[in-house]
Amino acid sequence: MTKTNVKGVAAFFANDGPLAKALDDYQVREQQLDLSKAIEETINDKAVLVAEAGTGTGKTFAYLAPALQSNKKVIISTGTKNLQEQLYQRDLPQVKQMLNQEKQTALLKGRSNYLCLHRTKINEVSERGLDKDVLNEFKTVMKWANGTKTGDMSDLNLLKEDAKVLPLVTSTIDNCLGKDCSYFEDCFLVKARQKAMMADIVVVNHHLFFADLALKEQGFGELIPNVETVIFDEAHLIPDIASEYFGENLSTRQLNDLLKDLSKLQKVQLKDANQLSECAQKCLYAVADFRALFGQDPERGNWTQVLKRPDIKKQITLLSDELNKLNQVAQLNIGRDKDIDTLIEKLNTFDERLNLFLRDDHKDVSLWYETSKYHAILHLTPLSIAAQFNKVTQSRDTSWVFTSATLAIDGDFSHYQGLMGLETATTKCFDSPFNYQQQAMLCVPRYLPEPNHKDMKKALINICISLIEAAKGRSFMLFTSHHMMRLVAEAVSEEIENAVFVQGERSKSMLLKDYLADSKSVLFATGAFWEGVDVKGDDLLCVLIDKLPFASPDDPLLQARLDDCRKQGGAPFFDIQIPQAVIALKQGAGRLIRDFNDKGVLVICDNRLVTKAYGSKFLASLPPMKKTRDLKIVEDFLSSID
Template sequence: MDGRIRPSVGRGTVLDVAELPDVATLLDAAVRAVGGSRREGQVAMADAVAAAVDTDEHLVVQAGTGTGKSLAYLVPALRHAIAEDTTVVVSTATIALQRQLIDRDLPRLAPALAPLLGREPTFAILKGRRNYLCKQRLHAAGSEPDEAELFDPRAVSSLGRQVQRLHEWAEETDSGDRDQLVPGVSDLAWRQVSVAANECVGATVCAFGHECFAEQAREDAGDVDVVVTNHALLAIDAMQGYHILPEHRVLLVDEAHDLVDRVTSVATGVLSERAVSIAAKRAARLVEAGLTERLGEAGDGLALMFTDSEPGRLDHIPDPLAGAVAAVRDAARACVGAVGPADTADPEGATVRRLALAALNEVHDAAVRVLESYEPPLRDRTDVVWLAKSPKQPPSLHVAPLAVGGLLREKLFGDRTTVLTSATLALGGSFSALAVQWGLGRETTGEPAAPRTGRAKRTAPEPAAAEPAAAEGAAGADEAAPAADLTAAGEPRWKGLDVGSPFDHGRSGILYVAKHLPPPGRDGLDPRYLDEIAELIDAAGGRALGLFSSMRAAAQAAEELRERVEPPILCQGDDSTGQLVRRFAEDDPTCLFGTLSLWQGVDVPGPALQLVIVDRIPFPRPDDPLASARQRAVGAGGGNGFMAVAATHAALLLAQGTGRLLRSMDDRGVVAVLDPRLATARYGGFLRASLPPYWATADPEVARAALRRLDAAAAAPMASAG
């Protein structure tokens, strides 16, 4: 299945909402279709989503694991889309949830609701252009050696084999979607046959525009009831002017706890010697040799300055580094001017120019942004710059916004109704911390806004033009729904709702804080921490997910404990994360150790996971350039930078990590936090209030006894079966 549902008969008719069954009736039908049971939290959330859509008031909903939040927002979304003949956009952070919505939830919902809604709802998935194979780039693959030449020659033959495989796949795929290619190829190989939005010449110019996979996906998404996308594409669509998503007035943001990080990533500029080299090589076929030589030399100078500079945040840019960045800026600008506009009569030549201009503009714009970030006084800056250097990655200069709340308020919340949901949003027992980061301000009090009177009718997407930014289309004033109302302070109106969880956390889980251990140090895991982990694993008979604050700590624990405990221990990096999680889930005694990517998204119900171990509170590193700059900026404004940034970051990860324990109604287990600061530090109360309400203890024997009982209970069915 390629994730696309063709429009069904009967669309185009705008219905009165009163003609359709209410949300409760539709939700009951949906729950029956998926074999579930009625959950009060799910009903409350569905009603709240419907009310938010009716009143144009933003909604923040925390829905704990097991609530069934996907159905709770999809049902009112589908009802609204069909009643008003419009499109609703759902944005998620992870591929796993996108696939769940497209491959499981929506295919079961659509036929179940069809008799009640008058027709079968339609849906599509839409990703960034880079996720789809580009036939024009595929046609040119092998004739553009600019990127491959920058790599070890031994990798080139492997690259060629992968590109050849992509040629073969192109003849059989209907979607061109990278996720449909199994097994996959390296990022380098995929870049040879794909383009970013700023590299595309547009369907009207491209020789393959009439059979473009990305354009087909966009066309499909323009005439369906629900479009599923991701936070990165949502940010690009809203902030960079490409307008890839169809016109919509209702946006549902799932995994909203990740929204700020994903938007920040999209808004971050990167300048590296490699990027300069690629830009020079792409421009070499189009401009005088002297210009590209000048750009190449500027890149060499930048690399030299990187070598002489210390990594980390750069509050002040040294003159030699500033001169190197300025040289790159000026040389790139000269090349841009010499390349000139694309010739629409020469599609292949237009593609070459577009690729060159994209690379040159990326380098130029990053250099400009770096230099301009230093113009205001330190206290008034809106960007932070840092130099990243590591043994595995070449040096690069990064520039990122100190905050994205203003961008979100203006670009995302200003002209549509937005529902933000996740299992972990109420940090410290309040939505305030994340609301500030999103730019929502204080929660609205008093009566909600009046229901909307206008309707955002579905409109076909604008055809792509030679310049993607020119494809922007806007509904007429008579068709546009009013923007979400603002409070008197000019902030978007929003309400918060915590619908809880059907799990009885106090009876199903124990939060054990190892209060007797010393605070974690900086020189690896304390031997007493390793002893504690060994005792917990022995008591549990394995079945442990170890969440560590660094890869070094995870590797140290795995290496040392493999000699001390009987259950097998897998460690992130031994294989792909997906394969490791599968092996962990399939073999009950096995343990899995890892770092950040395991804190979120691991869904292993049943006895394979009965113990979650957290080695330390996951504060950002003190030398993290962006977090430290944001913390300082909050402090300069009179706020508590530590609580607003570091503690909020830690609370979010702790809530996500400890949420791995209970994934089904029958799950039982222990969360063991080895960092005693969770119990002893002043900020510990804020962090504990962010976690599910497990029964708490600081007694190690209580935790171990509970694990031994769970191990015995899990082993009993296997013994009787044997």
């Protein structure tokens, strides 16, 4: 039974309300209150709202208050697992306590985040085949597994985020045995799902939401319970994530895992069926030979074009043939072991998907591939999810809220609405409460070379050095390419005494920790630090962006969307590339001012902002900072900050 002494969000955010009593020096933020009222109204009316909430609006509390006060089952979906855990462990309990609520809440992650008892047992039996490092990791997992109640791998602090053992002790949609698994009753994922089914508020992330939605559309989804309200935070990330799950993909890593599992199980469960392992081994060789046909370095490209290569066509056909032979041998052993039967069924699904990528009659999709050091993934991605997602929002008796600090282009939501099929949604823009005129300065330096000119590197080096000296470190240098980032970082580090941290040297969390621990340090980074990073106060006084973040025209999925836009009579550069770049620039710029007392400078080293007509679109979408083109004024401003 829910207890609450507060009715409505207006009372919650009032000067004498629960929030004011819990926070020192609380002042009502009109933007936060108005956003919360709009969300409250959307929930009550079972409507659709697209809301941009500028940095500092306080959108998390703005949606948690109406969500908790409604008598409806709510899903809150965040952009990343880190934000998901922060919301569940910090923000949600705070608001729940302020409202004196007893509503049940649940945190639900994707299956690969939970210990899989079945896969752990398989690999325990054959652990002799593991190398020393992986074996030590496996033993660490086994020791932890004896005491864990949730099976949540993030609780195992002794394990690295990218530990090689993880695929051996967790499952994917392709190798999970589901209800046919011998450990189904004890499955940690099943228990987490059951808790979510009973909860009033369920916190997920976008990847999990759309993975389950895609399964639901096929009649199989059951991860996320049916709800009456869905709230998407960091909603600008959804179009790309949703596209992935409304399409198809085939990963050689997952195929390898299935084949290896089959071999291990055969040696334990069906010792007289050696032909199964022999066929599985031939499939593994075929997979390895397929990956070897691509370059050693990671790459992305157009699958339709690559499939025209005789060696690729021959090898992918050979792999399909080997999978068929494996299936023929498997048919002789059907019914002898439940787990092996399930694995064979999964492998048949892989073969069906493989044939999908051999066809040439696809429409309105992009067929592309990407490779890592050891593996390859084939993707079939729809060029637009608008029609599919519109059908989802219209066919359910559900309230939908989409919010982020970056959804509009100069106050216009039409680009985002078009991507998502939300043309009839209510749209609202809530400006940041920060005083950008007093707190921040924007500079596009004079006399810059063109972005791709050979002299640009030297210009960036000189500008970085002068900014770092003026700010006494405390700077983020954000780049659109890893190559330029490394070149400039290396040159700058030789000229300054400040500690220089560079993305790629260690994990994102460790880099940020090291940066914050050294008050005179500087961080060089690319896309990973353009969003989801919250550094307040004097720890960050300067953000440099090397150039406008246009997506690489070589990206195969972008190429396909640009071609489709042309066929539809559109202007790809203005309809797709500029809106994408504006949103990305807003995200990068948003790292600078994170609190009411913050001060700082945003320096964008791209003269197209002032020389090209489209530059006004970018400038109009940025916060209303003081503007200058004189680096000396910037240096003086930075030097004046205590």
